[in-house]
Amino acid sequence: MVHVWGRKQIVRRGLSTGLALLLTAALAACGNGSGSGSTDKEAGGTAEGKSTEAQAGSSAKPVELLNVSYDPTRELYENYNKAFAAYWEKEKGQQVTIKQSHGGSGAQSRSVIDGLEADVVTLALGYDIDAIQKKGLINEGWESKFEHNSTPYSSTIVFLVKKGNPKNIKDWGDLIKGDVEVITPNPKTSGGARWNYLAAWGYALKQNNNDEAKAQEFVKELFKHVPVLDTGARGATTTFVERGIGDVLLAWENEAMLSVKELGPDKFDIVYPSVSILAEPPVAVVDKVVDKRGTREVAEAYLKYLYSEEGQTIAAENFYRPTLESVKEKYKDKFQDISLFTLQDVFGTWDETQQKHFSDGGIFDQIYTPGS
Amino acid sequence: MAGTVPMTSVQTSAQASPATTEAAWVKWLLIAAAGLALLWLIVLPLLIVITEALKKGWDVYVAALADPDALSALKLTLIVALVTVPLNTVFGIAAAWAITKFKFRGKGALITLIDLPFAVSPVIGGLIFVLVFGANGWFGPWLSDHDIKIIYAVPGIILATLFVTFPFVARELIPLMEDQGTQEEEAAVTLGARGWHVFTRVTLPNIKWGLLYGMILCNARAMGEFGAVSVVSGHIRGQTNTLPLHVEILYNEYQFSASFAVASLLLLLALVTLLIKSWLSWKNAH
Numbered sequence: 001m002v003h004v005w006g007r008k009q010i011v012r013r014g015l016s017t018g019l020a021l022l023l024t025a026a027l028a029a030c031g032n033g034s035g036s037g038s039t040d041k042e043a044g045g046t047a048e049g050k051s052t053e054a055q056a057g058s059s060a061k062p063v064e065l066l067n068v069s070y071d072p073t074r075e076l077y078e079n080y081n082k083a084f085a086a087y088w089e090k091e092k093g094q095q096v097t098i099k100q101s102h103g104g105s106g107a108q109s110r111s112v113i114d115g116l117e118a119d120v121v122t123l124a125l126g127y128d129i130d131a132i133q134k135k136g137l138i139n140e141g142w143e144s145k146f147e148h149n150s151t152p153y154s155s156t157i158v159f160l161v162k163k164g165n166p167k168n169i170k171d172w173g174d175l176i177k178g179d180v181e182v183i184t185p186n187p188k189t190s191g192g193a194r195w196n197y198l199a200a201w202g203y204a205l206k207q208n209n210n211d212e213a214k215a216q217e218f219v220k221e222l223f224k225h226v227p228v229l230d231t232g233a234r235g236a237t238t239t240f241v242e243r244g245i246g247d248v249l250l251a252w253e254n255e256a257m258l259s260v261k262e263l264g265p266d267k268f269d270i271v272y273p274s275v276s277i278l279a280e281p282p283v284a285v286v287d288k289v290v291d292k293r294g295t296r297e298v299a300e301a302y303l304k305y306l307y308s309e310e311g312q313t314i315a316a317e318n319f320y321r322p323t324l325e326s327v328k329e330k331y332k333d334k335f336q337d338i339s340l341f342t343l344q345d346v347f348g349t350w351d352e353t354q355q356k357h358f359s360d361g362g363i364f365d366q367i368y369t370p371g372s
Numbered sequence: 373m374a375g376t377v378p379m380t381s382v383q384t385s386a387q388a389s390p391a392t393t394e395a396a397w398v399k400w401l402l403i404a405a406a407g408l409a410l411l412w413l414i415v416l417p418l419l420i421v422i423t424e425a426l427k428k429g430w431d432v433y434v435a436a437l438a439d440p441d442a443l444s445a446l447k448l449t450l451i452v453a454l455v456t457v458p459l460n461t462v463f464g465i466a467a468a469w470a471i472t473k474f475k476f477r478g479k480g481a482l483i484t485l486i487d488l489p490f491a492v493s494p495v496i497g498g499l500i501f502v503l504v505f506g507a508n509g510w511f512g513p514w515l516s517d518h519d520i521k522i523i524y525a526v527p528g529i530i531l532a533t534l535f536v537t538f539p540f541v542a543r544e545l546i547p548l549m550e551d552q553g554t555q556e557e558e559a560a561v562t563l564g565a566r567g568w569h570v571f572t573r574v575t576l577p578n579i580k581w582g583l584l585y586g587m588i589l590c591n592a593r594a595m596g597e598f599g600a601v602s603v604v605s606g607h608i609r610g611q612t613n614t615l616p617l618h619v620e621i622l623y624n625e626y627q628f629s630a631s632f633a634v635a636s637l638l639l640l641l642a643l644v645t646l647l648i649k650s651w652l653s654w655k656n657a658h
Contacts, residue, residue, distance in 0.1 A: 066608060074625060101607045102621075115507030115516070116524045116606045135508075234624045262626040 060094035063298055067098055068118035070105035070191060070281070071234045072255045076318040077122070083314060084305050088298065096298055104232040105191035112137065112286065119290050119299040122283045124191025124233075126343075127350035129284050142284040151280040152306035153320035156340055157199040159271040160240065160249040160256040167247045171273045172203040175248060176221045183246035184226055185236040187357075187364055191281075192233035194358060196250040199277040201357075202346045206275060220367035241268065252279065253335070254319035278340040421639060425632035436622070436630035437637060444610045445618040446637065448526065452614065453594040456533045460590050464541025465583070469575070471542075472549035473557065483546070489538050497535045498603025501528055524606030529614065532600040537590045544586030545579055552578055581656070588649050595641055615641075 067077060081098040088096045101108065101116070105124035112118050113135050121138075123129055126149075132138050143149045161169055167180050175182050185193040197219065204218035205211070227246065230236040233255055240249040241259050248271075249256070256270050283303045290296040305311050312327035321335050322328050347353040357363045392399075426433055436442060467486055471479060489497060503509050505522040515522060522528045556578065560570045576583075598616040605612045613621065615638050622631035 071624070099608050099611055101609065103607055111524065111606055113507065114502050114509075114523065115505075115512060115521075116608075117521070238624065258626075 060092060062095035062097065063295055065096060065098045065119045065295060065299060065302060066101065066117060067120050067122060067302075068101045068108050068112055068116060069122040070108060070124040071102055071232055072192075072252060072258065073122060073281075074100065074102050075258070076254075076315060076320060079318065080306070080311060080314045083310055084302055087305060087310070088301065092298075094298070096302075098302070104189060106189055117289050117293070118286050119293065119295050120283065120285055120303055122281070122303075124281050125194060125350065126280070126282050127194075127354050128191060129282055130350055132284075132286065137286050137288045138284055139287045143282065145285070146283065146303060147307055148323050149280060150282045150284060151323070152283060152303070152311065153281070153315040153322060155253045155279045155281065155320055156276045156338070157195050157250060157279060158253045158256050158276065159273065160237075160251050160259060161247065161269050161271055163267055163269055165269055165271065169248050169271055172200055172218075172222075172275075173207070175200075176218070176225055180225055180248065181227050181246040182222060182225045182248055182250060183228070183230075183236050183240045184250040185233055186229040186231055189231045190233055190236075192252050192255070193229075193236075195252070195277055195279040197357065197364065198343065198347060198353070199250075199273075199279075202277055202341050203273065203275050205346065206341075216363060216367060219363075223368045253321070257319040272336050272338050275339045275341065277346075278342045280343070418639065421632050421635050425629060425636045427632075428629040432629050433633045436627070436633035439630070441610045441613065442615075442618060442634055442637075445613045445615045445634070448529070448613070449595050449615040449641075451526070452530055452533050453591055455530050456537055456594045457587055457591045459534060460537055461541050461583070461587055463538065464545060464586060464590075465579075467542040468545035468549050468579075469571075471546055473554055473575075486539050486542050489536050490543075494532075494536050494597065494599030495603055498532050498600035501531050501535075501604050505531075523604050524608070524612060526612070528604040529601050529612065532604045533594050533597055536597050536600050537593045540590035540593065541583065541586035544582050544589070548579055548582040549575075581653075584649065584652060588645055591645055592642055596638065 067081075069077060077098075077100055081100070085096050085098065088094060101111075101118070103111070105128045108116075109121070109123060109128035109131050112121060112132050121129060121132065126143065129138065129142060133140060133142060146152065148154075159169055159175075161167070167174070169175065169180065174180065184196045187193040187197045200219050200222055201215050204215035207218075208214035228239060230239055233252060237249065237251060237255055237259055239245050241263055251259070253270075256268075260268050260270060283306065285296065285299045285303060287296075290299045306315070307324065309324065309327060312322040312324040313330075316322045316327055316331040316334065319334075322331060343350070343353065347356075355362070425436075467482070470476075471483060502523055504511060505515060505528065506512050507516060507523075509523075522531070556574050557570050560574045565573065596616055597614075598620070601614055602617055605614070605617055607613060607617065607621070609621075615634060619631050619635045619638070622628075622634060
């Protein structure tokens with residue numbers, strides 16, 4: 001009996017010591033959790049500060065930027081961030097670290113509005129930046145702060161089909177033939193999907209001498225061929241290339257090219273339709289955040305450098321269409337020359353487009369009934 | 373909940389004779405059915421995670437785990453678990469103690485409230501914190517004036533995890549402590565013991581296994597939570613991504629092997645948790 005009691009006591013004592021230990025660990029972690037960021041930064045800061053002082057003789061403090069972007073730009077910005085950090089260090093003698101955040105364009109815009117402290121936003125379409133501007137975080141007139149409507153690179157909407165194009169899909173008209181299944185994400189939630197929808201609409205207008213009713217009929221027919229609407233562009237790509245659902249994926253040109261590169265040219269073909277939309281994913285500095293954090297200069301330089309020869313080359317290497325003539329010339333074989341119309345030409349501003357097509361009760365809501 | 377079941381069943385099976393009189397084939401059929409279900413639902417998926425992780429070789433596997441973003445996600449996941457498990461342990465014991473050892477009005481309401489995080493979708497669990505602490509939320513302007521970041525930073529992730537893992541310890545302890553009643557405590561008080569003494573000498577030893585089980589479940593969920601954390605994370609790479617979020621990101625970026633490698637790391641953490649539990653039970657039994 002005595003023996004058993006002894007052991008029980010040990011277990012008991014062990015348990016209470018364990019609990020106490022856990023609590024101390026938690027408190028320590030708490031302290032670390034909230035404090036580690038700053039201590040890391042300080043420690044890194046002094047070390048880096050010293051090294052830059054030694055190199056450039058300037059005492060500029062290291063700076064951190066947060067770039068909140070949409071889904072497919074990860075590879076692009078991973079490369080570009082390195083290039084910009086090197087350029088900035090050479091130019092100003094200041095270390096810059098760029099953090100990235102990616103997600104659906106609309107969701108990312110929402111996060112910035114809810115307090116995600118982005119110094120710059122690089123989103124899929126102007127409407128998502130307009131939404132941030134309306135909340136007062138970005139000053140009016142952001143479209144004209146950088147060249148080409150603040151769009152350093154562009155893309156377009158193309159078709160991705162299975163190798164050999166078994167359903168013989170050549171143009172938009174083929175998408176609504178017979179039992180062809182089309183994969184596109186939901187225009188309500190995905191930026192890329194809005195470009196898909198608008199590209200189809202623009203084609204139908206052209207085909208029918210700008211007859212809106214006929215365009216609507218075509219797009220309605222097109223969405224009858226869509227078996228599943230994913231919420232984002234990456235989700236739709238995965239549905240098509242991984243799960244093998246559908247005959248054709250409507251996708252960003254850069255997304256289609258990346259799929260072919262990642263998954264092998266022996267599996268998929270890219271089909272260029274006769275006409276498509278010039279998709280312009282714009283960039284903007286978040287004025288309220290950079291003024292608060294004192295990062296305006298480097299944030300503006302970060303976006304401006306996207307237009308430089310090096311920035312444009314990185315964009316082209318990552319399958320985005322460059323806007324700088326010299327780089328365009330260099331990569332002209334990579335990007336097929338097809339007839340492209342702009343949002344402005346056919347639809348007007350994003351506000352008008354959003355209101356007419358994608359708002360609650362808008363045209364998309366009228367033509368799309370799930371499961372029909 | 374389940375924590376008490378294995379212990380009682382062990383005790384009864386050790387003492388009592390076979391409880392059923394069914395034919396042997398019934399027994400084997402049931403065992404086979406359970407075994408098949410386990411194989412399909414648990415063993416095979418685990419094997420797939422491991423084979424997919426090692427598909428492109430050991431180098432890719434190690435590189436995926438040594439990636440700075442993966443390491444930062446691991447660190448964040450451990451910090452979150454280290455903070456939430458002890459806090460919820462204390463909350464859980466306090467709540468169970470209050471509910472089972474005292475009589476007061478509104479007890480039913482309190483129990484329902486404790487269950488709430490089980491009933492509510494984790495996404496809502498995340499959204500409520502955005503609505504409270506987000507830039508446009510109740511405290512948003514004040515927090516931003518004082519330069520305090522909660523949402524899209526570590527505190528928000530911890531809060532969201534605290535919310536979804538809150539019921540585990542309390543739910544484990546309440547039925548156990550209810551079963552035990554208050555006699556032992558009353559006896560201790562009669563013999564002259566005071567509050568803290570009663571708790572550490574009488575209550576805690578009685579509930580330790582249920583408590584441990586609750587903590588382990590709480591820990592598993594804290595490390596694995598996806599939905600609520602995803603809403604408040606902001607997805608900043610190398611900063612606010614936890615391991616489950618990192619797995620999804622890698623998967624969406626065509627890095628399937630790397631994604632499964634990180635998933636296998638999560639699996640390993642779960643296995644370690646279970647091993648600690650088994651070791652403790654074994655130690656207790658011997």
